[in-house]
Amino acid sequence: MSPGATGTVPSVPGYLRDVYEWAYLNPSNAARLDHEQVVSVILWGNQRRLKRAAYDEFRPGQRVLQAAHVYGDFIPGLARRLGAKGRLEVVDIAPLQVARCRDKLCAYPWTQVRHADARDPGGGPYDGICCYFLLHELPGVWKRAVVDALLANVAPAGKVVFVDYHKPRRWNPLKPVMSVVFDRFEPFAKELWHHDVRQLASRPADFSWCKDTYFGGLYQKVVARPLVARPGAARGWRGALDRAGGNFAYPQRAEGGACTAGREGA
Numbered sequence: 181m182s183p184g185a186t187g188t189v190p191s192v193p194g195y196l197r198d199v200y201e202w203a204y205l206n207p208s209n210a211a212r213l214d215h216e217q218v219v220s221v222i223l224w225g226n227q228r229r230l231k232r233a234a235y236d237e238f239r240p241g242q243r244v245l246q247a248a249h250v251y252g253d254f255i256p257g258l259a260r261r262l263g264a265k266g267r268l269e270v271v272d273i274a275p276l277q278v279a280r281c282r283d284k285l286c287a288y289p290w291t292q293v294r295h296a297d298a299r300d301p302g303g304g305p306y307d308g309i310c311c312y313f314l315l316h317e318l319p320g321v322w323k324r325a326v327v328d329a330l331l332a333n334v335a336p337a338g339k340v341v342f343v344d345y346h347k348p349r350r351w352n353p354l355k356p357v358m359s360v361v362f363d364r365f366e367p368f369a370k371e372l373w374h375h376d377v378r379q380l381a382s383r384p385a386d387f388s389w390c391k392d393t394y395f396g397g398l399y400q401k402v403v404a405r406p407l408v409a410r411p412g413a414a415r416g417w418r419g420a421l422d423r424a425g426g427n428f429a430y431p432q433r434a435e436g437g438a439c440t441a442g443r444e445g446a
């Protein structure tokens with residue numbers, strides 16, 4: 181198996197064994213769960229919309245890293261989106277998931293699946309990086325390390341796209357339901373209710389950040405793009421404006437998909 185950037189093959193982390201063994205390490209459960217309909221039910225019917233929101237951020241011909249295997253059709257769909265002139269690299273930390281993902285991608289020769297930790301994915305810089313519903317399953321320290329590693333592996337003109345849970349609006353009837361689900365089964369998910377993805381980065385000011393939310397705030401897409409410093413650029417807000425090429429980007433709170441491909445988060 182191919183390792184990540186540091187040349188080490190990762191071992192299965194404690195949180196995966198303790199919390200998610202039944203979902204990702206148990207072969208018969210994995211076979212039962214790895215279907216588009218299952219993911220769609222888990223996401224309250226939003227899988228198609230959220231997949232589209234992620235795919236829209238990437239273009240055919242790009243070289244993209246997917247930070248973990250995803251059940252259902254997400255990964256082959258991303259491979260088709262990039263096309264034969266593109267390149268899709270997927271990393272996953274669980275050997276069973278690496279094998280399942282390889283099976284799904286055998287018809288797409290422009291793809292590669294590696295056994296690696298998203299904290300050390302290797303292969304960068306990428307035109308684009310996609311992190312789809314991984315962060316909510318990671319303990320806080322891992323969340324921060326993965327966010328930093330993905331930001332460190334994106335090309336200056338590229339972007340990192342995070343799609344994941346988000347704090348639902350107060351009026352969302354699913355808020356109490358998801359609160360109970362997370363308290364019982366997903367102990368690290370609520371950290372995304374209390375922290376923006378941006379706040380998980382060590383150097384948030386080096387990126388522009390754009391956020392859309394979906395389904396009454398239950399889901400979010402966050403797009404981070406490197407701000408490329410120009411020599412001699414002024415410091416402070418003028419410098420920030422300059423580094424962003426005149427498009428200083430604030431976090432965005434739109435409901436339903438304004439943060440799309442090619443658009444600067446304004």
Ligand SMILES: C[S@@+](CC[C@H](N)C(=O)[O-])C[C@H]1O[C@@H](n2cnc3c(N)ncnc32)[C@H](O)[C@@H]1O
Pocket residue numbers: 196204219247248249250251252271272273274277296297298299312313314317
């Ligand atoms: C993307 S997340 C959750 C996706 C979503 N719940 C689904 O429908 O599959 C699940 C995957 O993340 C992988 N994973 C967990 N921690 C990881 C890490 N540090 N690096 C790479 N992959 C990781 C697990 O092995 C699993 O295959």
